[in-house]
Amino acid sequence: MPPHENRVAFQTECTPPGHTHALHPTVTETHVITTTGLTKVYRSRGREVTALDGVDLHVREGEVYGVIGQSGAGKSSLIRCVNLLEKPTAGTVTVAGQDLTALSGRGPRAGRELRQARSRIGMVFQHFNLLSTRTVQDNVELPLEILGTSGKERSRKALELLDLVGLADKAKAYPAQLSGGQKQRVGIARALAGDPKVLLSDEATSALDPETTRSILQLLRDLNRQLGLTVLLITHEMDVVKNVCDSAALMENGRIVESGTVSELLATPGSELAAALFPVGGEATGDDRTVVDVTFHGEAATQPVISQLSRTYNIDISILGAAIDTVGGLQVGRMRIELPGRYEDNVVPIGFLREQGLQIDVLGQEPVLLKEGAK
Ligand SMILES: Nc1ncnc2c1ncn2[C@@H]1O[C@H](COP(=O)(O)OP(=O)(O)OP(=O)(O)O)[C@@H](O)[C@H]1O
Numbered sequence: 084m085p086p087h088e089n090r091v092a093f094q095t096e097c098t099p100p101g102h103t104h105a106l107h108p109t110v111t112e113t114h115v116i117t118t119t120g121l122t123k124v125y126r127s128r129g130r131e132v133t134a135l136d137g138v139d140l141h142v143r144e145g146e147v148y149g150v151i152g153q154s155g156a157g158k159s160s161l162i163r164c165v166n167l168l169e170k171p172t173a174g175t176v177t178v179a180g181q182d183l184t185a186l187s188g189r190g191p192r193a194g195r196e197l198r199q200a201r202s203r204i205g206m207v208f209q210h211f212n213l214l215s216t217r218t219v220q221d222n223v224e225l226p227l228e229i230l231g232t233s234g235k236e237r238s239r240k241a242l243e244l245l246d247l248v249g250l251a252d253k254a255k256a257y258p259a260q261l262s263g264g265q266k267q268r269v270g271i272a273r274a275l276a277g278d279p280k281v282l283l284s285d286e287a288t289s290a291l292d293p294e295t296t297r298s299i300l301q302l303l304r305d306l307n308r309q310l311g312l313t314v315l316l317i318t319h320e321m322d323v324v325k326n327v328c329d330s331a332a333l334m335e336n337g338r339i340v341e342s343g344t345v346s347e348l349l350a351t352p353g354s355e356l357a358a359a360l361f362p363v364g365g366e367a368t369g370d371d372r373t374v375v376d377v378t379f380h381g382e383a384a385t386q387p388v389i390s391q392l393s394r395t396y397n398i399d400i401s402i403l404g405a406a407i408d409t410v411g412g413l414q415v416g417r418m419r420i421e422l423p424g425r426y427e428d429n430v431v432p433i434g435f436l437r438e439q440g441l442q443i444d445v446l447g448q449e450p451v452l453l454k455e456g457a458k
Pocket residue numbers: 125126127132133134152153154155156157158159160161319
């Protein structure tokens with residue numbers, strides 16, 4: 084099945100009627116979010132914590148970019164520095180061509196410009212951050228009030244956005260009357276009020292059940308497609324990256340240690356992100372064995388290659404594990420095979436596999452690392 088067929092089916096199922104989609108967003112080569120040497124040191128009670136340690140991030144226009152990493156890796160600090168909710172200790176942040184760090188450095192007089200620049204950045208929070216005393220519509224209108232939009236225009240815009248997120252009938256409800264998923268839809272509508280070019284999302288789905296998570300992710304993906312919105316999302320869930328992201332970065336100890344488009348990552352030998360996105364199990368059955376992960380993309384199939392390998396070199400090959408999945412809209416397969424003998428005995432058959440254009444990772448052999456942090 085071509086990789087996009089899945090997606091078409093899923094979209095038809097989850098898309099509110101009346102909205103059309105371009106299947107492939109035009110991701111351009113323009114960087115809409117750039118950070119250079121972004122550093123954040125928190126100082127509290129005489130202690131210093133370096134939450135960001137020189138982060139260079141490049142998010143292209145129109146893509147969904149996922150940042151993943153363990154708790155404390157610096158993900159929230161990164162996203163809060165990108166919209167200057169948190170002032171970076173060093174480095175620069177440029178969003179949609181505007182150097183936000185330069186604006187914030189100019190003191191109180193830059194306040195208005197910074198506010199306007201921020202209105203071009205929507206933010207979605209894990210715990211929704213809705214005002215409980217305001218109706219759904221009034222919550223969505225809040226950023227427009229701050230921007231000084233007229234009452235009539237605010238109301239028109241809020242209703243349009245609520246329709247976009249599938250909540251047209253909840254305009255007069257209060258947050259307490261909504262489910263978690265509905266609250267997050269309001270949070271997303273509010274984030275879109277200033278017609279942002281960029282949407283930042285910090286664990287927007289981690290307070291939601293898996294079903295609701297899927298529908299919120301699909302909404303973010305739809306908005307990305309429909310509005311050409313660039314989305315930077317933070318998550319600790321691999322499934323999120325797998326289902327919606329075009330590109331991803333892995334953070335460890337305040338640094339980006341791997342980054343790239345999902346397909347680049349999958350094609351990078353030794354990529355931790357690729358292994359986490361696409362795990363295949365299976366242990367060597369003995370010491371005197373070579374275990375090889377064979378990854379193939381799109382139309383390629385391993386089956387004939389494996390039997391050819393077996394016939395050509397007259398060796399018995401065991402399949403330890405295999406998986407096929409759609410990652411970032413691309414069909415990917417991975418198979419873990421075992422060859423008799425040690426690596427030294429299998430250099431020629433492994434060379435044969437590589438010649439077939441398959442991506443080969445030999446377990447226990449040092450991969451050619453393409454990690455950014457390893458530079
Ligand atoms: N306001 C703060 N004051 C002091 N230290 C902080 C502050 N905010 C974050 N930190 C520290 O900075 C480091 C990075 O925190 P951050 O919240 O960015 O991590 P995270 O990757 O978002 O983690 P999680 O997945 O748990 O949300 C942590 O060691 C954290 O304790």
